[in-house]
Amino acid sequence: MEELGLDFVIMSPEMLIPLPTPKQDYPQATLYIVASHWASDGEYGSYEIPFTSLIDAQRQFHDDLREEQDGGSIDSWRQKSQFVEEETQNSYECxxxxxxxxxxxxxxxxxxxxxxxxxxxxxxAGLWQGKNARGLQRAG
Incomplete structure (x- = not known):
């Protein structure tokens, strides 16, 4: 029984308990994510990096794009006739x-x-207060 995967487990309806809907509307913030997907000669990879600051996310986006254009595969691909490039303010694909x-x-x-x-x-808030308290201790 211990070796069975969860996809083989059958549960009766009374065993399933739906999670309650939050009773309050939570304040909203904006989360920015820089996401990249690539493949080069059969090797491939991807990443997603979250940010709470638009400026930091934009810097990461532009630094990563510049690095790929300067030292990655884009320059060699650009020499080929089948090269396709599409760009918007917040995305780049080739x-x-x-x-x-x-x-x-x-x-x-x-x-x-x-x-x-x-x-x-x-x-x-606890993280922020702790950081500020450490900063005051160093200054004092």
Missing amino acids: YLDGEYCENHFSIELKSFSLPMAPCFMENV
Whole structure:
């Protein structure tokens, strides 16, 4: 029984308990995510980096794009006739037409609304107060 995966477990309806809907509307903040997906000659990877500051997210987006353009595959792909490039203010994508799965690069700056539960805000406030208290101790 211990070796069975969860997809083989059958539960009766009375065993399933729905989670309650939050009783309050949480304050909203904006979360920014820089997401990149790439493949080059069959090797591939991706990452997503979250930010609470638009300026920091934009800096990461532009630094990562510049690094890929200067030292990555884009420069060599640009020499080929099947090179395709698409760009907006918050996204960049390029690939070799007919070879997308093997040779592509994309980066995007996305934003999401982040509902902030009271326990999250208390944690953030505690971190901020702790940082400020350490700063005052060093200054004193």
